[in-house]
Amino acid sequence: MEIMELTALELGREIKKKEVSVREAAQAFLTRIAQTDKVLNSFVTVEEEQVLQRADEVQSALDGGASLGPLAGVPAAVKDNICTEGIKTTCSSRILYNFIPPYSAQAVLQMQKQGAVILGKTNMDEFAMGSTTETSAFGPTKNPWNTEHVPGGSSGGSCVAVAACEAPYALGSDTGGSIRQPSSFCGVTGLKPTYGTVSRYGLIAYGSSLDQIGPIAKDISDCAAILEMIASYDPKDSTSVKRADCDFTAALTDDVKGMRIGIPTDYFGEGLEEEVKQAVLQVAEVLRQKGAVVEEFPLSLVDYAIPAYYVIASAEASSNLARFDGVKYGYRASAYDGLHGMYKKSRSEGFGEEVKRRIMLGSFVLSSGYYDAYYLKALRTKALIRRAFDAAFEKYDVILAPASPGTAPKLGQSLGDPLKMYLGDIYTISANLAGLPGVSVPCRVDQNGLPIGVQMLGNCFMEKKIIRAAYAFEQARGRWQAPPQAQRKFEKETVSASADDMQRKEKEMRSASAKDVWKTEVKTVSASAGKAVD
Amino acid sequence: MHRQYETVIGLEVHVELATKTKIFCGCSTEFGGAPNTHTCPVCMGMPGALPVLNRQVVEYAMAVGLATNCAINQYCRFDRKNYFYPDNPQNYQISQLYLPICHDGGIEIETASGKKMIGIHEIHMEEDAGKLVHDEWEDCSLVDYNRSGVPLIEIVSEPDMRDASEVLAYLDKLRLIIRYLGASDCKLQEGSMRADVNLSVREVGAQKFGTRTEMKNLNSFKAIARAIEGERARQIELLEEGKEVIQETRRWDDNKEYSYPMRSKEDAHDYRYFPDPDLVPVVISDEWLQAVKERQPELRAQKLERYQKEFDIPDYDAQILTESKRMADIFEQTSALCKKPKKVSNWLMGEALRLLKEENREADTLTIVPAHLAKLIELTENGTINQTAAKEVFAEIFHHNTDPELYVKEHELTAISDEGALCEAVQGVLEANPQSVADYRGGKEKALGYLVGQTMKQMKGKADPGTVNRLLRELL
Incomplete structure (x- = not known):
């Protein structure tokens, strides 16, 4: 198997056994990025020299017998809203086009302590605001399953990097589904931990009370190890939580006997694509056959989640993004009149449409006279949603849900109608409002060859339960598979770097083999998956 | 002017807390470093940096609240106050609006017509901003973030004051309390205490308050008094002319003794306050509150009461000694050692205050070691050294913490009490100065002074002037 096809843990083992050197591993992915990224545009910054230098450092540490973690020497991609010392961190925004942080995010430091090699920074929706990675100032990222489609967002670059085997794993951030939704669209596994589990220090804030960094990888085992x-x-980080139960890999057991799984009926109403619905029910059936108890239940307040989320996230964003003013760092307009002229021009030119829309929305809901009606009401709604989940988790260990109403839309389809785009977050945002952990696991592809992910939500601090459920499902589903177009690339000795070639190949592949991926893998699923739910 | 007006004044007092580090990061709060040297990503508002609350700030705020009879909110929160200005790196200030740490207190002041309670509406914690430096030469503005994130408390009074003397009495009392607590040095000139004056006037007997203005940039007690007089006159003049007072913020120019409008209500900011999601609510447990209560030092009022019972010193002395906790502490500790409170008081109120004044220092900066002062008093009381030598020794204690016994020994200041030796010296002086002797005998009292001086000189100042005087008279 080629280096690129290995999971992060597998590559880590190869490196430990000295079957693969750290430099070889880094070089393989750098080459891969050079070949594919012209088309996919998943990376914003790749500093080759720094990567190889770091690879050699980690190699000599390993050779010197340093006790690093299971992912030592394994390259990784980092979303561009997570600060990396000495490496440009832009949030895919013009306003931070030249910002080089003098510090690394705590999550990055944790990775480096265990010997991670950071390949580069990945593209995203500007300041994580968006669900398609199209609001990036650096242009959209393309979905490797079909480059006419978006990868989802906002962690689109990170998810594509993993899906297209440009990186064994990546860090993303999730404020309203920004890890889980693109993971679903790209056919990778993405986990949003319980709020407070991963330090937010160095994560450039969008909605501070909702933001959480999490892993994106080929499978749940990698995600558990990364987390x-x-x-x-x-x-x-004042919101950081002391936890004694961070041995997440201990939950990687194929055992869901007696696990109580709830499926919210409210999630299966209007707007949900039939194929996605069937996929979720299919996963439920797999788990049921493995001994889990599956039940449908009503989860209240679902309709209130989106308005509450957009009020809270925008309010926090309007204040969080105030610091980008052209005074201290980042973009400053070249000609302006006076201090306020500088503020206005720098911010007008530095921020994109979607960011401006949310800053205005947030400023509005916080303004005097509207605070109680919007912001305070949204906070109360948030508390009620939390209570609804508390009640649900008294009965269930895991809630099973779609990650998104459909599969990845085509490029250019979403931004014209932001309200419709916001509605697409319906299944993911509640976890952020309630602080819950959630994971999106690829389960199959739809008739167009686009991946569908299923979402598993757990109660706060119950990551292990969703990891166990995801792992059990994976055992039935079979090994992760790269998009067909990427698979074809592995077969060739030398890979052409031509973008045209990529696109041509990809078109060939799409109709031919994509539909087969995973479809036959889930052998245990009965034909009438709908009936399986009690 | 045929109508009678009453002035209504409320104060917003900002006090810089004496913590070693800033409110939300580990940077030093020290005053006067090179620009942007006491800074880090947090207090520079860098992307991704997060605030973490300094526990000591909460303790100081609680201590001030308790000392001013406030109720403590055991569950309080920080809010963001949003506005754009370059001295504010995040473009929001972390402050408290919805749930301030202290509320509904008050302190008693002395006025011409007796005691009066001035209410305190609330006390809240917040961060200070950086400083803008305008470079006229280069035609640009520079920002120094050293002060950004220095902890402040804002003490908001009720509109209970009626004239400048009440305002000054309130500020004086507040300053004394805060200094006693060690929570701040409260220096108006250096900006560690800043007072904004909210003032309105109304006809005597009116129920409703008039429209108020807020006065900023008041850097001394005198400036505050002048600003109050100036603003009162300005508002009354407007009303007398049939005009209206506009609700606005004004900046006092103490040189011109006039204020200028800064911004009016129309262009007032909408600060869009909301709870800061980066900080968790501050929960003050009963135990914590109790611990702070137990650590509260004895405040001045209690001290005065105790001094009356414990020490045999005049009221006047007690008043002066307790104006500084440092001085009061030295007084108490020294008195405990030497059991002569009046002597201790004399040294502190005399020489200590004189030297402080000479050096333009405050009593809070005294470094006298009580054991040294007690020893000095013992040395003078038992006649080991005379008064002149004692002053010299005191200056040493005052400046260099010198052990008085050692100093006396090293500089051979011990008074010569051996009368034989003294007699010899006096004899010598008389013989050497026949003219003065003749003058004295001729009735010129002054001549005696000269002879005493000569004798002291001979004895290198170590004789007791009283004894010398007596011996001279005897021999003459």
């Missing part, structure tokens, strides 16, 4: 590495109590 184990980045989870930490951090005194620099």
